[in-house]
Amino acid sequence: MRLFNLLAAASALGSALAQGSDGKLRIMPLGDSITEITCWRAFVWDDIVAANYSSKVKYVGSQNSNPQNCKPKTAGWDMHHEGHSGWLAINIANQYLERWMQSTPADIVMFMLGTNDVNTGRSTADIMAAYTKMVNIMRKANPKMKIIVDLVIPLPFRPDGINAINKAIPAWAAGLNSTESPIVIADCNTGFPASDLRDGVHPNLAGDEIIRGRISPLLLNLIKESLGE
Ligand SMILES: *[C@@H]1O[C@H](CO)[C@@H](O)[C@H](O)[C@H]1NC(C)=O
Numbered sequence: 001m002r003l004f005n006l007l008a009a010a011s012a013l014g015s016a017l018a019q020g021s022d023g024k025l026r027i028m029p030l031g032d033s034i035t036e037i038t039c040w041r042a043f044v045w046d047d048i049v050a051a052n053y054s055s056k057v058k059y060v061g062s063q064n065s066n067p068q069n070c071k072p073k074t075a076g077w078d079m080h081h082e083g084h085s086g087w088l089a090i091n092i093a094n095q096y097l098e099r100w101m102q103s104t105p106a107d108i109v110m111f112m113l114g115t116n117d118v119n120t121g122r123s124t125a126d127i128m129a130a131y132t133k134m135v136n137i138m139r140k141a142n143p144k145m146k147i148i149v150d151l152v153i154p155l156p157f158r159p160d161g162i163n164a165i166n167k168a169i170p171a172w173a174a175g176l177n178s179t180e181s182p183i184v185i186a187d188c189n190t191g192f193p194a195s196d197l198r199d200g201v202h203p204n205l206a207g208d209e210i211i212r213g214r215i216s217p218l219l220l221n222l223i224k225e226s227l228g229e
């Protein structure tokens with residue numbers, strides 16, 4: 001009985017601790033140019049700072065850049081990410097994600113992908129299959145991966161494909177959801193006006209603020225849970 005309690009306590013403690021060697025919880029912003037050459041991840045970092053989590057978490061990914069010269073409140077914000085301009089969910093799932101998960105392991109992945117797939121005429125079914133493959137790769141790397149999947153921001157010149165992915169995501173996410181590895185949805189689409197796109201594809205600063213507002217509350221919740229606070 002005693003041993004059992006001890007093991008249960010150890011396991012509860014284990015699940016509350018971050019897994020990085022520096023003890024920090026690892027958050028990977030994963031996506032295409034809407035992750036790479038935008039400012040929402042900088043603004044989300046401001047929210048992490050405001051919630052007093054910045055010493056306990058870090059962004060991870062093979063990239064470390066600020067191509068838009070974003071100026072959030074926090075001067076020393078963490079610029080790591082796994083955003084790749086022009087890349088398809090399908091190719092990331094099939095060729096890259098497994099390696100990224102090994103080179104920069106994560107505890108939380110937040111991703112928005114599919115815009116380039118839609119833009120190159122890929123089917124909704126193929127895109128959703130890539131999403132499933134990505135979740136499987138994430139969980140193989142970390143069975144307790146916490147996942148934020150974004151509804152994709154509008155793509156006014158090809159709305160049908162984006163709308164189809166966004167329509168498919170809720171049932172897809174619910175079907176793969178688990179207590180050990182929760183998937184939550186950040187709705188980055190509803191109420192996002194075309195006027196908040198700077199070039200018909202990428203968010204301007206107002207659009208970045210919308211994305212920030214949809215992702216931050218979910219991320220802060222997952223951080224809180226992960227740190228056992
Ligand atoms: C963060 O820490 C500061 C200084 O200790 C404190 O004033 C503030 O209330 C904290 N904020 C939150 C959200 O816990």
Ligand SMILES: *[C@@H]1O[C@H](CO)[C@@H](O)[C@H](O)[C@H]1NC(C)=O
Pocket residue numbers: 170173174177178179182183184185
């Ligand atoms: C997944 O489960 C969690 C609870 O563990 C819940 O908060 C979340 O909304 C669920 N996600 C989906 C997409 O149903």
